[in-house]
Amino acid sequence: MTALVAVSSHLPETVAVAELQEPLGLDDQQVRRFTRLYGLDRICKSPLSEAELLVAAAEKLDGLRGQEDRVKYVIRAKGMRTTAPYPVSPVHQVRETLGLRHAQTLSVADHGCATGLLAMDVAGTLLAADGDPDALALILAGDKTFTPFTQWVQDTSIMGEGMAAILVAPDGDRDTVRGYASRIHGRTDGVIDLTPEIAKHARKIYQDALAEVVGAAAEEAGIGIPDIDLVLPHNVNRVSWTVAAKNLGLPNDKFFLDNLSATGHCFCADPFINYQTVTELGLLKPGDKYLMTAAGLGQTFAAMVLEH
Template identity: 70%
Template sequence: MTSLEAVSSYLPPTISVAELRDPLGLDDQQVRRFTRLYGLDRICQAPDQTEADMLLTAAGKLDELAGQEDRVRYVIRAKGLRTTAPYPVSPLQQVREALGLRNATVFSVADHGCATGLLAVDTAGTLLEADGDPDALALVLAGDKTFTPFSQWVADVSIMGEGMTAVLVGANGPRDRVLGYHARIVGREDGIIDLDPEGAREAKRIYQDVMSDVIHCALDDAGLTMADIHLVLPHNVNRVSWTVAAKELGIAPGRIFLENIAKTGHCFCADPFVNYQSARELGLLRPGAAYLMTSAGLGQSFAAMVLEH
């Protein structure tokens, strides 16, 4: 059964939403909406660091990786964006070489937007199971650089941060075992993910219903109900969407971990793992408790994963 062997994060220094007013071309109303209504305050940014630098910093915090490099069979880059570095730069190959992962096959997964991190964990588990070696590991690297204007914010939705995470995945670990996973894309036939006015209206219309259905499908896969879930570790899109989701799911808002929204911004597909690490440090996950990771991304991609700590 797929398991999370270890999770580490790198959260670079932050800048306030107010300081991003001019760089992003925000007006006063938008600044107020992001801060007072959506709960955003500080946004992770690392303008002087490359994507490879940031990924290496996150992976370097994985104490469980030290001395186990030869066990890593796969390095999987979870990309919320299709392009995260200018050609021919390959941050993923740079990370593989710097970490000394000689036996690892490297590749990226994308096109699930900010839900790609959970897809990468599921992919890692599938490959490790097929590999048949109980000692084999996979390293999932999640998070993106906001190196284009398009990637820096989603109008009237969220502002993107540059936090990165490294997740060591095993085939049959003793804790943080994956009990259920479900993903869905409700995209356009032409594959365009830009939120034009019509697309934004459609995204808003379906968002809560599809997210709720995907979560319940993952719960069904795990043989559990929402009442069995101790904590929800979401993507940090904004506070309002999760206040509404709590009502839709029939749970108390306090069961959804929202503390990082104000501290990091929306760090693409790294969010659930950033929240996992914070929840562990705060003692919010008890042994044997079931918890839920969720995420959604541009292109109307949705994913949910149920795990047992």
């Protein structure tokens, strides 16, 4: 089964939400909502380019050093469709810098902040088809907020520039993928902007759609939702996960939200940044079943169950 070999992240210096009030055009009420209600405090921001941020994350991967020749695929997981101005290609810059010129390179997108989990599934599929038990895939997750559209989701979250690098193997004896589910409740015209109409629809379906993919991933893993030991969500806001915990019948303390106030919502890198933190804290025991889950613009929902 697809396995996580190593995960690293780069978290830039942070700025307070209050310092972003003028740049984002927030009023006082919105600042209070984001900080007091949603639990956001500081947001990762960096003057570095997207490629430099991704390299900073990948260079911390101990499992990559000396194993570069085993990397068959470099997969860029993008929360946004466009993450750099044409003709800049951050993923190719990263591949060259890391010395992975022989690796096939591709990007996955259009699942919004659920794209990181899609990239995990794509990596597992490619490695299984490759047939080489020693092959590896490197996933690069996270986005640079280089346009006003990418800096915040109105009345929902503020985006950070933390990045994650994930090394994936076709099989392993820990952190193996047991179940994955993804659903798109999008529009035929492909519009993802949160217009009042789309935002209303997104709020209406959000919790039920999230519960459906969590249930589907758990079923594929052969467990029930109550059997999940820890949830590593994307850091959208505290309220959404408080409601989700009640809707899923899980206690609030099973949701790891400690990074939410410290990083902001770092697109599809969040679950992996959270994974690195909980492993460093020793919060996962051998055999624990943990859930990575996320929702993205365009009403895309995903959940993945792994066994530590």
